[in-house]
Each structure stands twice: as structure tokens, then as C-alpha cells.
Amino acid sequence: MTDDAAGGVPVSGAGPEEGRRVRVVLVDDHRMFRAGVQAEIGVTDETGVEVVGEAADVEQAVTVITATRPEVVLLDVHLPGGGGVEVLRRCAGLMGESASGEAPVRFLALSVSDAAEDVIGVIRGGARGYVTKTITGSDLVDAIFQVSEGDAVFSPRLAGFVLDAFASTDAPPVDEDLDRLTQREREVLRLIARGYAYKEVAKQLYISVKTVESHVSAVLRKLQLSNRHELTRWATARRLV
Template sequence: MIPGTIDVVVVDDHAIFRSGLKADLDSRLRVVAEADTVERAVAAVRAHRPAVVLLDVHLPGGVGGGGAEVIAGCRDLLGSTRFLALSVSDAAEDVVTVIRAGARGYVTKTISGAEISDAVVRVAGGDAVFSPRLAGFVLDAFGTAAVAAVDDELDRLSARELEVMRLIARGYSYKEVAKELFISARTVETHVSAVLRKLQLSNRHELTRWAAARRLL
């Protein structure tokens, strides 16, 4: 093993896709095992304890829970092993189900090899990663109101600061946030500075981890 490489288990029921994915992953990652069913996936994760599991959401076996069932079968390992869903599906139900189960992110199979490699590295480092369109499903599902009731840190933020915080934590640039919210990039920068100060965070990476821990992404 090359020092610094990230161990990965690839879970997908299509052998051709697994082969192509392994070939596309860069040298920072090492595939230590593959699996094609719920039962084999749980066994592989438990045997190898990888840093990240690339997990399809629809899998044969188990009791029909697919990727979410794999995560449930490894729930005691979530502190050290992180799950990144990788699927052809961009359905809101699939996204929400696997994130609710404990996945740290969800990207679609249209992603490039370089992008998925970067996503794995980010997830291994504690970040949450979503394809931009899918992040909205998670936000809609978990909402702010329910979280704010139990997390008084959110009460420190204004409604606009909360909007900016979500987008920045999801990986949007200042210009993209400005375009999304119809405000200037300078105003976005001002809001980000205020958010970091109020939450006592140092940078956007800490903000992403903060938001992910509260399932606000």
C-alpha cells in the first residue's frame, strides 16, 4: 500500500461498471474489495474497514433495502468508514433514503473519474459531497425548521445568512451563490464572513463539516 492512499470498497451489481470505475479512480485511491449484493457488501466492508464505500443505491439481496440496508448493516462502523452513494438514479426518494441511512454524499454516475476521485477524497476527509441538483432534495427533506428547533446555533443566523451558508457548504462559489440568490458577490462575501464569525468557524471546509453534521446540506 502506498502511504497516504485511501482504501475504497466498490459496491455495484454491474461488473462492467465496477471495472470501469476502478480504472477511472486516480492513484490516491486503492480499491480493496468489490461487492454486488447487500450481503456481500456488508461482509466486504466489515472485513476491510475501508475509509470510503462507493455504494450503489439499488442492489439485489437483503430485504429490499438496497444501499441503505448496507449502511444499516455497518452502522457501528460509521465513525471510521464513510459511504458515498453513486447511482444512475437522481430521484428524490433514493437520495433522501440513503442520506437518512447515514451516507455522507450522493453523486450520479454521469460524474467523471477525476470528479469521483475528488469526491471520495473529500468524503474521506469528513466533507459531504452532493451533485448540485441533488443537494436540494436533502435540504427539502430535512428542512431548517425542525433542525433549528433543536440547534440554537442556527438561531444566530439571519434567513439570508442561512441561505448563503447552505449554498457555500454545498460547494457553490461566491459568484454562483450571488447568481442563485440575485445578490452581488461582495454581499455574499459579507454574509459568509458573518456566518463564520457567528458560528466560530475558520473557513468554508469547516462550514461544510458543520452543516453536514446537522444534515443541512
């Protein structure tokens, strides 16, 4: 997370009230990122946020969420085992108030991806909001409290995706070329098409430069492109940049 981006919308100073606590589970397959979020928001006396569990894949997430039943789950979109949508599907029964009166578990997507299909996918799956990993720590705390109260929270640019998607009755067209790519390959594709160097992509996605190179090679092969300049033109033509 950085300090140079706008946070969730709407943000109306909805930080922790005196004595207010929100229990949170972090779901992200990058241990260093989870540690960074924990350092930013997990000082309970200051933020009112108590991190009660962590998970790195779908199976762990379902187990931890079921066991702890937090008020809010910070959920990455791309996870081993089926992604954030699979976590939402398997935890659907926790999203409503239980027979014993337990509060619903609410999900806030926190992802490096700002792709429309990722945003719409998790919102359709039941998430209450979607913010990108450029959000500041203080804005993330605000977003957590808002979601815990049942509000919907989105990073500014992403709200339009959701409004457009739910306002339209037409199903989005299928792009067979894009469907050949894995979710991680799509992330790499977008960053490369935006002009990021391999080292910058690696830093953004918390993977090695060698892994970035492997993903780029796979994307070029699957799309039958020769170089990153053709890749950029291909992505721009599909408004993926």
C-alpha cells in the same frame, strides 16, 4: 461515467496530496460498471485511491466492508438483498470511530438514480454524499477524498433535495401508485418518461433491452396505463421527470 457532467459539490481541488491514500470498496451489482470505475480511479499511484474490495449485493457488501474496513465505500442505491439502505443499516456500527481507534467507514452513494426519495433515503441512512454515475473520474476521486475527510458531497442538482427534505418537518406524502413499483421499475419509468429509447435505457441501467421491455410492461400494468405517452403524463404530473 462520462465527461460531460458536473461533479461533486463542493469541489475545491481536494485531490490526493503527496503520499495520501484512501482505501475504497466498490459496491455495485453490475460487474462491467465496477470494472469501469476501477479503471478510472484505481490507479493508486496516480489517483491516491486503492480499491481494496468489491461487492455485488448486500450480503457481499457487508462481508467485504467489515473485513477490509475501508475509509470510503462507493455504494449503489439499488442492490439485490435490500439495496444500499440495507447496507448502511447493517454497517451502522462501522460509521463511528472504533474502540481501538480505527477511523470510521464513510459511505458515498454512486447511482444512476437522481430521484429525491433515493437521495434522501441513503442520506438518512448515514451516507456522507450522493453523486450520479455521470460524474467524471477526476471529480469522483475528489469526492472520495472529501468524504474520507468527513465532508458532505453531492452532485449539484441533488443538494437541493437534501436541503428541502431536512428543512421540512412534514413527512412526504405517500403515493400508493408509486409504492406499487419496485426501485428498478421506478428507474425505468423515469428514463422512459424523459424520452429515452429502450436501447438507451438499457445502456443507462446496464440491463438488456428485453429486460427494459419487461419492466415497462409491468409499470403500465401496475399503474393501469395503456402506453408510454400516458406513462410520461403520469410521471410529469408527479414531478418524477
